[in-house]
Amino acid sequence: MKKLGLFILSGALFATTVNAQVKTPMPSPTAEIEQKIGLSEIEIEYSRPGVKGRTIFGDLVPYGEMWRTGANGPTIVEFDDETMVEGNKVEKGKYAMFTIPGEEMWTIIFNSNTKNNVWNYDESTETARFEVKSVKTESKKETFTIEFDEITDASATLNLVWENTRVPIKLTLNTEEAVMASIDKALAGPDAGSYYQAARYYYQNDKDLKKSLEWITKACDMDPDKYWMLKWKAEIQAANGLKKEAIATATKSKELAAKAENKNYVKLNEDNIAKWSKK
Numbered sequence: 706m707k708k709l710g711l712f713i714l715s716g717a718l719f720a721t722t723v724n725a726q727v728k729t730p731m732p733s734p735t736a737e738i739e740q741k742i743g744l745s746e747i748e749i750e751y752s753r754p755g756v757k758g759r760t761i762f763g764d765l766v767p768y769g770e771m772w773r774t775g776a777n778g779p780t781i782v783e784f785d786d787e788t789m790v791e792g793n794k795v796e797k798g799k800y801a802m803f804t805i806p807g808e809e810m811w812t813i814i815f816n817s818n819t820k821n822n823v824w825n826y827d828e829s830t831e832t833a834r835f836e837v838k839s840v841k842t843e844s845k846k847e848t849f850t851i852e853f854d855e856i857t858d859a860s861a862t863l864n865l866v867w868e869n870t871r872v873p874i875k876l877t878l879n880t881e882e883a884v885m886a887s888i889d890k891a892l893a894g895p896d897a898g899s900y901y902q903a904a905r906y907y908y909q910n911d912k913d914l915k916k917s918l919e920w921i922t923k924a925c926d927m928d929p930d931k932y933w934m935l936k937w938k939a940e941i942q943a944a945n946g947l948k949k950e951a952i953a954t955a956t957k958s959k960e961l962a963a964k965a966e967n968k969n970y971v972k973l974n975e976d977n978i979a980k981w982s983k984k
Contacts, residue, residue, distance in 0.1 A: 733752040733753055733754040733755070733775070733776035733777060733849075734752065734753055735750065735751070735752050735753075735777070736750070736751060736752070736753050736851075737749065737750050738851065738852070738853075740853040740856070740861065742853075742856060742857075742858075742859070742860070742861045742876065742878055742880075743857075743858045743859050743878055743880030743883070743884075744786070744878075744880055744883045744884065744887075745784070745785055745786040745788070745878050745880070745883075746785050747782065747783065747784055747785070747788070747853075747863075747876070748782075748783045749780065749781070749782050749783075749851055750780070750781045751774065751775040751780035751781070751849075751851055752775040752776040752777040752778070752780075752849075753775065753776070753848050753849050753850065754775065754776040754848070754849050755847055755848050755849070756845070756846075756847050756848075756867070756868055760868075761867055761868040761870075762806050762867075762868060762870055763806075763808070766806055767806075768806055768807050768808055769805065769806075769807065770805065770806075771803050771804075771805050771814075771823050771826060772803065772804050772805065772806060772823070773803060773822060773823055774802050774803060774804045774865065775849060776849075778822065779801040779802065779803060779819070779821065779822060779823075780801070780802045780851070781799060781800070781801060781802070781819055782799070782800050782801075782802050782815070783798070783799040783800070784796075784797055784798065784800075785797060786878060786883070787878075787879070788876055788877070788878055789876070789877040789878070790813075790815065790833055790835075790874060790875075790876055791813070791835050791837060791874060791875050792835075792875075793833040793835050794833075795815055795832055795833055796832070798817065799817075799819055800815040800816060800817055800819065800832060801815075801816045801818065801819045801820075801821050802814065802815055802816075803816065803821075803823070803826070804865070804872070806839075806870075807839070809838060809839060810836045810837070810838055810839070811836065811837055811838075811839050811872050812834060812835070812836050813833075813834070813835055813836070813837060813872075813874060814831060814833070814834045815831070815832045815833045815834075816830050816831050816832065817830045817831075817832050818830040837872060837873065837874055839870050839871065839872045840870070840871045840872070840873065841869055841870065841871075842866070842869050842870065842871050843869075844869075845868060845869055846866045846867050846868060846869075848867075849865075849866070849867040850864075850865075850866045850867065851863065851864070851865055851866075852864050852866065854873075858880050859877060859878050859879070859880040859881065860875065860876060860877045860878070861876050862874065862875055862876070863875075863876055881910075884906060888902075888903045888906070891903065895923075896927070897923075897924045897925075897927035897928035897931075897934070898924070900920040900921065900923045900924035900927070901920075901921065901924040901931075901934050901937070903917075903920050904917045904918070904920035904921035904924060904937065904938075904941060905917075905921075905937055907920070908921075908937070908940070908941050908944065914941065914944050914945050915945065917941050917944075918938075918941050918942065918945050921934065921937060921938045921941050922938065924938075925938050930961060931961075932957075932958045932959075932961035932962040932965060932967070932970055933958075933970060935954055935955075935957055935958035935961065936955065936958045936962075936970060936973060936974055936977075938954050938958075939951045939952075939954040939955035939958060939974070939977060940977065942954060943977070943981055948981045951977070951981055952978050952981050952982065955974045955977050955978050955981075956974070956978065958970065958974050959971055959974035959975060959978070962974065
C-alpha cells in the first residue's frame with residue numbers, strides 16, 4: 706500500500722508538472738489606445754514590435770507587400786461615429802487596418818472583416834483604400850507606435866511611427882453637425898444646463914452672439930445662483946457690447962464665487978471687471 710501510495714503521488718506530481726504552463730513576456734506586447742475627438746471616440750488595438758537592431762522598412766517589412774501594421778495580428782480600429790479618413794468615408798464600426806509600405810507613399814486599407822490577415826486577405830470587404838505620403842524622422846522610434854496628434858474639436862492626425870518613418874493619416878468628423886443636432890434635441894425641452902451649454906458653444910465658436918445671449922439669460926433666469934454661468938453670461942453680454950450690464954453680472958458672479966470660496970472664479974471676474982471698466 707505504501708508503494709502504491711508513493712506511485713500515485715509521483716504520478717500526480719508528474720501530471721502537475723506536465724500541465725503547468727511557462728509564462729514569458731510577449732516579444733511584441735499588445736496595446737490599446739482611446740482618443741476623444743469632439744463628440745466621437747476612436748479605439749485602437751495593436752501589437753508593438755521593436756526594431757532590435759534590425760532594418761525595418763524595405764527589409765523586415767518589405768516595400769510593396771501588405772503588412773498587418775504591427776505584429777501577431779492586424780491592427781483593429783473602432784470608430785463610434787462616421788469618420789472621414791483622408792477624405793474617405795468610413796462608417797461607424799470596427800475595422801482591420803492593413804498597410805502596404807513604400808519608400809515614399811504608403812497604401813492604407815480599412816477592411817470591415819476583422820478576421821482577415823495577410824495570408825487570407827479578402828478585398829471584397831474593403832471599406833477604404835488610399836495613399837498617403839510618409840515622412841522621414843530624425844529621431845529613431847524603437848517600438849512601433851500608433852498615436853494621435855493635432856487634435857481639434859473636429860479632426861486629428863493618426864500617426865504610424867517606427868524606426869525613422871512616420872505615416873500621418875488625417876481624420877475629420879462632422880462635429881458641428883452632431884453638436885447642432887444635440888442642441889436642437891436638448892432645446893426641444895431644455896433645462897438650465899442645456900441653455901448654458903448651447904450658449905457657450907455659440908459664443909466660443911463665433912456664432913450668433915444674440916442667440917447666445919438669449920440662451921445664457923434663460924439659463925441664469927432658471928438657475929440664478931450658479932456663479933460659473935453668470936461669469937459666462939457677463940462675457941457674452943460684453944461680446945454683445947453691453948459692458949455696463951456685463952460688469953453688473955460679473956460682480957454678482959464674483960460675490961457668489963467668494964461665498965463658495967472659489968478663488969479662481971473670483972479672480973476671473975475681477976479681471977473681466979477691470980478690463981470692461983477701462984474707457
